Amino acid sequence: MKIARADSATRERVASLLMEGGPTTAAALASDLGLTPAAIRRHLDQLVADGIIEPRDPRTPGRRGRGRPAKEFAITDLGRDTFGHTYDxxxxxxxxxxxxxxxxxxxxxxxxxxxxxxxxxxxxxxxxxxxxxxxxxxxxxxxxxxxxxxxxxxxxxxxxxxxxxxxxxxxxxxxxxxxxxxxxxxxxxxxxxxxxxxxxxxxxxxxxxxxxxxxxxxx
Incomplete structure (x- = not known):
């Protein structure tokens, strides 16, 4: 049960960071929260499955060398609903x-x-x-x-x-x-x-x- 509560708190924090700071990458979120790449990916996958966040192509990929630019994650309308849309x-x-x-x-x-x-x-x-x-x-x-x-x-x-x-x-x-x-x-x-x-x-x-x-x- 403690693990479940901790997971919930971390996912709420991820959603809050995306709402306040806008779309960002998994690496940036992991750095902000002090999590490993594997740990942040697990939380992101669940939030995407729940419809709280969504992956997007970056607006300005820039030059990253070889390979495709890293995906960014953004809050969805459903995600924003969890932060206080009431009596709409x-x-x-x-x-x-x-x-x-x-x-x-x-x-x-x-x-x-x-x-x-x-x-x-x-x-x-x-x-x-x-x-x-x-x-x-x-x-x-x-x-x-x-x-x-x-x-x-x-x-x-x-x-x-x-x-x-x-x-x-x-x-x-x-x-x-x-x-x-x-x-x-x-x-x-x-x-x-x-x-x-x-x-x-x-x-x-x-x-x-x-x-x-x-x-x-x-x-």
Missing amino acids: DLASQALRYLRDHDGQDAVIDFARSRLTELEQKCTTAAAGSANAVQAVAKALTADGYAASVESSAAGEQICQHHCPVSHVAHEFPELCDAETEMLSRVLGTHVQRLATIAHGDGICTTHVPTQQGKKVTQR
């Missing part, structure tokens, strides 16, 4: 009712209003930090979005590896649009949503340009 059907039904009885604008208003508290947290975090984007990512992580930041020549990208409302947002993209608007206000610049979990992408990615403009007026 009820939420979707409520939003359909709101849309059918009060119109599309009512859905938009709701999408914006549900982010009021999160916007305050992000604004406070950004105001007291030398790097507003990193501070906002930390605030998002604290709220369950498992966010990180990647740099590029054109700016930075906020990568959200988990979305608590992704299943509902698939039908109601207003939730994603409101979140993008919120990030734009907090960071004081126009941001662009490049990808979303709700529409089948591995992570939600928001581009923040290098040159930030004048602070956007709060609603």
